[in-house]
Amino acid sequence: MSTATLSQDGFVLPIAEASYPEPFAQGLEFNAPVRGPWNIVHMALMIPEAHLLYICARGCLRGVIMTAAEMGAMARMSWIGLTEDELTTGLLDARCFEAAEAILTKLSPKPPLVLLYLSCVHKFVQLDYPALLAKLSARFPHIRFIDCHMMPTMRKSGPSDEERTKSKMYEALEEQKPEEKTVALIGNDWPLQRESQLFQMLAQANYKLLELATCQSYADFQRLGSATYLLTTHLDALLATQNLAKRLKRTHLDLPASFAFSEIRANLTRLSETLALPLPNLDEAEDKAVQALDTLKKELASRPITLDYTITSRPLSLARLLRQWGFALSCVFIDAISPLEWDDFCWLQKQAGDLLLIYTRAPYLRFEALRRSRLGLQGDTVLALGQKAAYFSATDHFVNLTAGGGLSDYAGIIALCRHMQEASRKSKDRRTCIQLKGLGEPSCLCGTPCHPALQGS
Numbered sequence: 529m530s531t532a533t534l535s536q537d538g539f540v541l542p543i544a545e546a547s548y549p550e551p552f553a554q555g556l557e558f559n560a561p562v563r564g565p566w567n568i569v570h571m572a573l574m575i576p577e578a579h580l581l582y583i584c585a586r587g588c589l590r591g592v593i594m595t596a597a598e599m600g601a602m603a604r605m606s607w608i609g610l611t612e613d614e615l616t617t618g619l620l621d622a623r624c625f626e627a628a629e630a631i632l633t634k635l636s637p638k639p640p641l642v643l644l645y646l647s648c649v650h651k652f653v654q655l656d657y658p659a660l661l662a663k664l665s666a667r668f669p670h671i672r673f674i675d676c677h678m679m680p681t682m683r684k685s686g687p688s689d690e691e692r693t694k695s696k697m698y699e700a701l702e703e704q705k706p707e708e709k710t711v712a713l714i715g716n717d718w719p720l721q722r723e724s725q726l727f728q729m730l731a732q733a734n735y736k737l738l739e740l741a742t743c744q745s746y747a748d749f750q751r752l753g754s755a756t757y758l759l760t761t762h763l764d765a766l767l768a769t770q771n772l773a774k775r776l777k778r779t780h781l782d783l784p785a786s787f788a789f790s791e792i793r794a795n796l797t798r799l800s801e802t803l804a805l806p807l808p809n810l811d812e813a814e815d816k817a818v819q820a821l822d823t824l825k826k827e828l829a830s831r832p833i834t835l836d837y838t839i840t841s842r843p844l845s846l847a848r849l850l851r852q853w854g855f856a857l858s859c860v861f862i863d864a865i866s867p868l869e870w871d872d873f874c875w876l877q878k879q880a881g882d883l884l885l886i887y888t889r890a891p892y893l894r895f896e897a898l899r900r901s902r903l904g905l906q907g908d909t910v911l912a913l914g915q916k917a918a919y920f921s922a923t924d925h926f927v928n929l930t931a932g933g934g935l936s937d938y939a940g941i942i943a944l945c946r947h948m949q950e951a952s953r954k955s956k957d958r959r960t961c962i963q964l965k966g967l968g969e970p971s972c973l974c975g976t977p978c979h980p981a982l983q984g985s
Contacts, residue, residue, distance in 0.1 A: 550863075563964060570965075575641060578642070579635065581607070582645045592607070598966075608624065620653060641672045642673050687767055697740075713760075714758050725937045735805075757802075762931070788848070789817070813937075831952065840931070844869040858905055888916055910925065911952050
């Protein structure tokens with residue numbers, strides 16, 4: 529495939545020619561039928577006993593209702609569909625309160641927390657959101673109301689809906705006295721890998737690690753506010769943690785997830801220095817990761833690999849690792865490049881300039897025939913990392929993880945090698961897997977590992 533053809537297509541280009549942070553021009557967009565990554569419904573329902581109330585146009589409601597239904601969580605969600613009449617006659621404020629009041633009156637038992645989602649149309653007509661919350665709080669004094677938003681029309685500006693939701697979720701934490709030797713991991717969708725050096729360092733020093741992903745009750749959730757240290761490993765949780773640390777006057781420690789040995793070492797060293805923890809033998813841990821990578825490389829040999837941004841918050845960091853180790857990584861399905869990936873982007877431009885970046889939102893890619901003819905690698909000879917990579921590469925050999933799957937540091941690299949080995953040897957039913965919202969695991973909402981990849985981790 530020539531460079532001229534790639535430039536003309538506008539959805540595939542070598543990373544050597546890519547611009548930062550947006551390699552592709554924006555325009556009409558295609559949303560691939562891949563539903564494993566979490567959305568704002570999955571995230572908010574992680575708070576045990578909380579109830580979600582959506583007030584939106586009916587077309588917008590379809591997706592969130594389907595999410596709750598597929599997760600078996602319909603009892604924890606209510607919705608109010610807006611009509612044109614309500615938006616044009618000045619009745620919106622009153623009817624939103626009346627409908628919400630009717631729904632909450634019927635709920636038994638009453639939830640301790642209601643996440644109230646309004647949408648774009650309320651901004652357009654300037655609904656008095658604070659007044660609505662005040663009226664509901666006065667009517668239901670034993671319920672905490674948190675103002676959330678679903679703003680797809682504003683997706684290109686400011687924080688994403690996912691970032692806003694995570695920030696709002698943690699606003700529900702009440703101020704309390706900090707507990708000694710307690711760390712809260714903020715904003716992760718999956719439980720932290722128990723084999724990871726990060727977890728082991730905390731455990732061996734008798735620190736308690738609190739995570740929303742393991743909370744069994746609303747009381748467990750509230751206990752997150754007692755942590756002395758707030759920890760983030762993913763960029764989309766940074767806003768939530770910064771706001772929470774400022775409000776609760778806590779120490780925030782940002783240790784961005786990475787596949788670079790040097791960055792992993794720096795993160796663990798910083799954790800050790802900040803919390804006065806003994807530093808484990810990182811040379812030994814790194815050697816084990818090297819052995820896992822070498823073993824996997826021998827088995828995969830020149831088998832083509834594709835990668836997408838949904839499997840990890842650091843797709844270019846992972847791409848860099850794979851290219852450094854000589855894996856046949858041909859392309860990364862990605863739409864934009866995060867600030868954390870600048871160094872990886874620069875390295876790949878210089879050292880792996882032929883690596884292709886492919887725009888997942890390109891409308892052209894909705895055609896199977898075009899995907900076959902233009903993307904090159906197709907079929908089960910390909911090993912895909914992530915659901916979008918599996919979809920676009922048309923392969924049933926793929927690693928079915930999202931948002932890092934809880935994997936962390938050197939142990940995470942070892943675990944990923946194991947998942948890649950398993951995926952290369954055994955196929956999955958791609959069509960079934962990628963249609964399940966949130967990996968189709970309702971157990972995510974009750975504190976148990978959601979995916980086989982996390983079992984025993």
